[in-house]
Amino acid sequence: MHISEGVLSPSLLAAGGVLTFVGTAIGLKKLDYDRVMNASLLTATFFVASLIHVPLGPGSIHLIMGGLMGILLGWISFPVILVALFLQMVFFQYGGLIVLGVNTTIMALPAVICFYLFRPWFMQEGKKRQIAAFSCGFFSVLLSSLLMALALFSTDRGFFQASLLIIAAQIPLMFIEGIITMFTVTFLAKVQPEFLQIREL
């Protein structure tokens, strides 16, 4: 999900930069003292998750954990993903500085959308929370791949085939993320319910 430097058009890069700036500003405003630890734990999760490759078919995939981040943090996903992507860029040379805005938007915007769509169900006990968690994992990957495909397609119409392939490639990940988000949330609800911050917000 990391777009390389020099692929996208300047206007798109600028749009991504502005969206990331606004999102990060809102996120930092919402980040209060009690949630600093949650946010940094999820930053670390995101930073490391993309290094663990699960072999799948001829290639491999890695987790993004955008859904989990979205449902737990909402707008705070923006600063969290920005920091994690920046560190990945510095340490592992994934993506690049100029495309940082677009890459952040591609992963953080779906997380925020999932937060608003599924948070009400998430607040309730039992099955509804599980469904909300699964949907969050599923739709965050789906929306991310749609955004990425759109970004590539709007830069170069010739990327249409590749764009479709990107969405198709993410389908297994959508289910896997959904399932893992669901199990993580169920586990956290049992063991560490404070982490879910169900009462507040």
Next chain:
Amino acid sequence: MKSSFLIKFILPILLVCLYCPFSQAHKIRIFAWEEDGIIKTETQFSGGRVAKNAAITVNNGNNKELLSGTTDDQGIFNFTIPQAAKENRFDLNIVVNSGDGHKSSWHLSAADYLQGKDLPPPQKTTNERNSPVCVVDKEQLTRIIQSTLEKQLAPVKRSLAKLQDKKPSIQDILGGLGYIIGLAGITAYFKSKNINS
């Protein structure tokens, strides 16, 4: 009840996923080296999977396209050094674009691929034809040594090119986590000031 639901519902999905022919990668990488007047390029995704049918463009130093092509099933694309590049001693910039948002380039300087290529063409000397004892002059000797060295060094060049790509090491990962902890500390510090004041 719950576990049987999981087995019935989730297991098939996971099995379908296992056969999915697609995958994703973090980045693409390309290495290029010169061998016998041919520039060889090898393209891979991070994780070692070869990049088939990736578009390759060769530019000179001023970003003017010299030639282009696509990689084969092994992710390899070879081309003879363009005459214009030889004459003007262009530094080559070889760019690969896999079309799914991954792009990378390899810089091959003129000094690297033209090493020893600027010697005058071999001349048949009288010694070679007439005398039973083979006399090799300095120029010929240089040429022989160069071609042998080139052959011997080709695999070394290739693995050196491969080494340029670093995999994330444990130090990188721990370093990144350290930064995250530090940032969390700084944020917590400032946010706690707000609470106190």
